[in-house]
Amino acid sequence: MTSGAHRASRDFYDILGVARDADAAEIQRAYRTLARRYHPDINSDPGAEERFKELSEAYDVLSDPDSRARYDRFGHDFRRVSEEAARRPPPGAGTGGARPRAGAAGFGAGGFEEFDIGDLFGAGSGFFRRYGGAGPLGGADQEAEIEVSLAEAYRGGRRRVSLAGPGGSRDLDVTVPAGVTGGQRLRLAGQGGRGRDGGQPGDLYLVVRLLPSAGFRLDGRDVHTDLRLAPWEGALGAKVPLVLPTGERATVTVPPGTSSGRALRLAGRGLPGGGRGAGGDLFAHARIVVPPRLGPREAELFRELARESSFDPRGRS
Structure with missing residues (x-):
C-alpha cells in the first residue's frame, strides 16, 4: 500500500482529532497544533513528514466549505464525483448537517482565518524550501523540571540551575516567584531550541515540582x-x-x-x-x-x- 493510499484511507476528521460538527476555528486550531508538532524540521521521527502531509491534506479539504461539503457527503470518493452529481441535493436535504460557520470576525471564506503555514514556525524552513517556501525557522519550545522546596516557594528568590542537554550542560539564572505551586511553568524567553537560518530561539519552560517538607x-x-x-x-x-x-x-x-x-x-x-x-x-x-x-x-x-x-x-x- 502506498503512503498516498494510506492517507486516503483515514478519515480527515480523525486525522485532525476533531468532531464532524467542528466549526472553522476548531479545525484551524487543531491543525496549527498538530502541524507544529509533526513538522519534519522540528520532529526527527521518521514518520513525522508523512504525518505532516496527512494533516495538510485533511486541512486542505476541511478548510474549504465546498470540498468539506463534498467530503461529508461522499467520503474519500468526493474527488471522483462529477460536478452534476455533486450539485444534486442529498436525500433529506435541509434537515441539517455539519458545516463550517462562515463569516466569523477576523476569518475569511468559510470562517477560516487566512494565514500562511510558515507563520506557525516563525517562517519557512528547509522543509518549506523543498516544498516551495523559504525563510528562517523559529526554534522549538522546550520543557524541563525544577525542584523547589516549600521554604523557597514561600520566599521566592533567584537561583542558578544546571540543565543537561544534547550539547552538554548549561547553567541558567532563574527567578522563582514567591507563592509558586507544583505544576506551575516558569518561562525563560529565548532559552529553548535554537532557530535555523536566522530564526528566533524558542522558549524554555521550567515545570515546578514541590519537594516534600518534613512536618x-x-x-x-x-x-x-x-x-x-x-x-x-x-x-x-x-x-x-x-x-x-x-x-x-x-x-x-x-x-x-x-x-x-x-x-x-x-x-x-x-x-x-x-x-x-x-x-x-x-x-x-x-x-x-x-x-x-x-x-x-x-x-x-x-x-x-x-x-x-x-x-x-x-x-x-
Whole structure:
C-alpha cells in the first residue's frame, strides 16, 4: 500500500482529532497544533513528514466549505464525483448537517482565518524550501523540571540551575516567584531550541515540582502541620511556639479545653498568593502527647487529678 493510499484511507476528521460538527476555528486550531508538532524540521521521527502531509491534506479539504461539503457527503470518493452529481441535493436535504460557520470576525471564506503555514514556525524552513517556501525557522519550545522546596516557594528568590542537554550542560539564572505551586511553568524567553537560518530561539519552560517538607502538608495554598501539646496545655490553654516552613517562629494560641485533632488557624501564614489572589492559611492540628515516663510526684498529681475529676472521656457529653 502506498503512503498516498494510506492517507486516503483515514478519515480527515480523525486525522485532525476533531468532531464532524467542528466549526472553522476548531479545525484551524487543531491543525496549527498538530502541524507544529509533526513538522519534519522540528520532529526527527521518521514518520513525522508523512504525518505532516496527512494533516495538510485533511486541512486542505476541511478548510474549504465546498470540498468539506463534498467530503461529508461522499467520503474519500468526493474527488471522483462529477460536478452534476455533486450539485444534486442529498436525500433529506435541509434537515441539517455539519458545516463550517462562515463569516466569523477576523476569518475569511468559510470562517477560516487566512494565514500562511510558515507563520506557525516563525517562517519557512528547509522543509518549506523543498516544498516551495523559504525563510528562517523559529526554534522549538522546550520543557524541563525544577525542584523547589516549600521554604523557597514561600520566599521566592533567584537561583542558578544546571540543565543537561544534547550539547552538554548549561547553567541558567532563574527567578522563582514567591507563592509558586507544583505544576506551575516558569518561562525563560529565548532559552529553548535554537532557530535555523536566522530564526528566533524558542522558549524554555521550567515545570515546578514541590519537594516534600518534613512536618508540613500542602493543600492548595493552605499548609497543615501537627502541634504537639502536653495534657495540661490542652486543658488549661497556652501560648505555644511553632516553626514555620521558612524557619521563622510564630506563636499559636491554644484555647482551654483543646483536644487532639482540633485545627488552630493562623490566617495568612500559608503559601503566599504570588500575585494571583490571596495567600493560604496555616492550620496547626492539636496532638495531645502524654509523658512517656512519670516521676513519683508527677504520678501522684495525675492520681490526685483522677480522683478529683468527674470528666469521662468516653461519655456522651
